[in-house]
Amino acid sequence: NNDILHEIFTWLRPHVLHDDPTPEEEERRKDARQDLLSMALVCKTFSEHALDALWRELDDLLPVMQLFTESHDLEGDGITVGGLAGGLAGGQDVSHFNHLISEHEWTRFRHYARRVRIIRSSGFGTFEASMLLHLGRRNIGKALFPFTPTLEDVKLEFCGETWSGTENIESPAIARKVRDYAVQLCLSTVCSNVPELRLLTITGLGRISSLAPLLPCAHLEELHVQDAVLGPRSLRTLASIDSLHELDMSFELTDYEFSSCSGLTNLRSLSLSGPMYQIPTILDMVSSTHVRTVRIADPSNKATYKECTECVQVASKFPLLDEFFLVADNGFSFSESLDGPHFVNTSVPLTELIRPLLRHRSLRTLSISRWQPGGFGFSDADVETLATAWPGIVTLMLAVNRAEAVPSLNALVVLARSCPALRTLELPSITIASAEQLRPPDPPPPLSRRVSSRGRVTPTPLYENDQTL
Incomplete structure (x- = not known):
């Protein structure tokens, strides 16, 4: 009976780890995952229920990333340089990698992604952000994890503003626009896929024209932003996120004149790091x-x-x-x-x-x-x-x-x-x-x-x- 098997495997799920787990807790969680993997290999009847329990909660995105590699690092926790992983690590344009994801890998990804319910810490780095941008395009804007009700902790990390061709006086301005577009697209991809997002950490945000991609996250309660350069438009968007309970931000305001705006009506904790003469603007x-x-x-x-x-x-x-x-x-x-x-x-x-x-x-x-x-x-x-x-x-x-x-x-x-x-x-x-x-x-x-x-x-x-x- 499928209902009985579902109930049995529900009790076999790995225990949720705290913020600072002990080595014994980590070992028990690892053993529980290994037990589920072994049971998934017993028979086809057990396989579906065991895989549902095994993939229900992910500690990070590493298992998802490994679905798109032809070879895996069996000795460690990383991804070997090969296939899509190697191409993206080499710094090439993500749009050039349509041919590197085979139909078999894409089918395998969707087979496991539909089982994911919670991702504890996404840890978006350069590789993960580029990967998800590409996957979002390939999936035609649909949710990559269709049954994920909430990501408890999403972390986005962006690199600084870089450009080539310094002889051209317009290169820095063009580079800033290209970077702004990439950041906006990345935020839109993530936030549109996790509308139930509760906590978001963004590092290296830099100069951004608008924070509008955050608006779909109607349940966002904690926002931590590091190294942000905000203009009037971004500030107005930030003020409109009334679901926020905690805002932690290191920032600098642009030289534009800021008109008065108000919002953040449910805020309970406010941490600001920046030029002291600009902080009253945020407080107001x-x-x-x-x-x-x-x-x-x-x-x-x-x-x-x-x-x-x-x-x-x-x-x-x-x-x-x-x-x-x-x-x-x-x-x-x-x-x-x-x-x-x-x-x-x-x-x-x-x-x-x-x-x-x-x-x-x-x-x-x-x-x-x-x-x-x-x-x-x-x-x-x-x-x-x-x-x-x-x-x-x-x-x-x-x-x-x-x-x-x-x-x-x-x-x-x-x-x-x-x-x-x-x-x-x-x-x-x-x-x-x-x-x-x-x-x-x-x-x-x-x-x-x-x-x-x-x-x-x-x-x-x-x-x-x-x-x-």
Whole structure:
């Protein structure tokens, strides 16, 4: 009975691995796959059910890629240079490889692809992206994995902008257009095949004219984009992806003028890495009232105090803000004057930088990492201000260079009394006036026990002159 066999092989599926599996778990999963393969070779009746269980979940695209190679690397996990794999690895145009995929290989691919339900990590590199582009064309736009309800983790990695013929002044512009077309086509191919996509990671995106290929992914919840150069059109498309819950992006905006746009209405976590003066543009774009975590970083080492203050001010607009992180150093700070720019080496109060956040009584995590000439002034009164504003704070990390004004040991007492949930603390510095402040208080004198005439035990001072009970 097919139903009984289906139920039996369902229980024989390999266990799903966690993010950091142990060697024992990996070995058990490998053994389970080997058992299914052995059962598939027993008889034709077992074969269909065993193959369904074996191909239902893939850890990556390697088994799929191996379907298009005439020979396999039996010793390792890679694909030997031969057939389509060798041609694509050689850097030739993917459109030249129609003749390298035989009808037998194409039939074999469709035979197994229809069994795939989940691909844990696609890991699209240069080879995989080129392969899928070609397969998408050959399949006339139809889904390559027709019964795949979701790809849990798709990773796209693009190379940089390259061109040949540098003597032609138009070559760089043409190369950018060709690359943009290739990136758009690759995104369209992937997103159209996995409309239930939940998490997407794109590395090396570079300059792209539009993010419209992402729109078919109506269930996209997490988007991680690295090294993106965004224009107004891309930014408007990004704002329209209202399904996003988490956005992690390292970016740079083009020099075009950006008109105001709003969106990302369901965002809960926002991580931005880029020029500090451009980050408020992205923050202004987010109209979600559910944002709880904001991470801001400027790796350029040029973020000014004014730019940081503006970012903190804009980030404070989120009413449910629970965690705030700022990483922005400035090795050189200049001020404009009639005589031109000159070096500034004056301290600024730390509380002025984070003052917009003081109204968020529910703040649980605050992490500020910044070095700038002159340092930050931070006194006992400032510590008391923070403790009063955030009584439930759990993590307070102020990794800044100090100025003349620094808190004393009394600041720790204030934090201990006002913030009972505090678990992690980092302050710029602590002033210790004398070694006496570090000496622990004297313990109370021991008490002796005296039995009264009525049989009661009453504590009495051990020393006659001590009246303390």
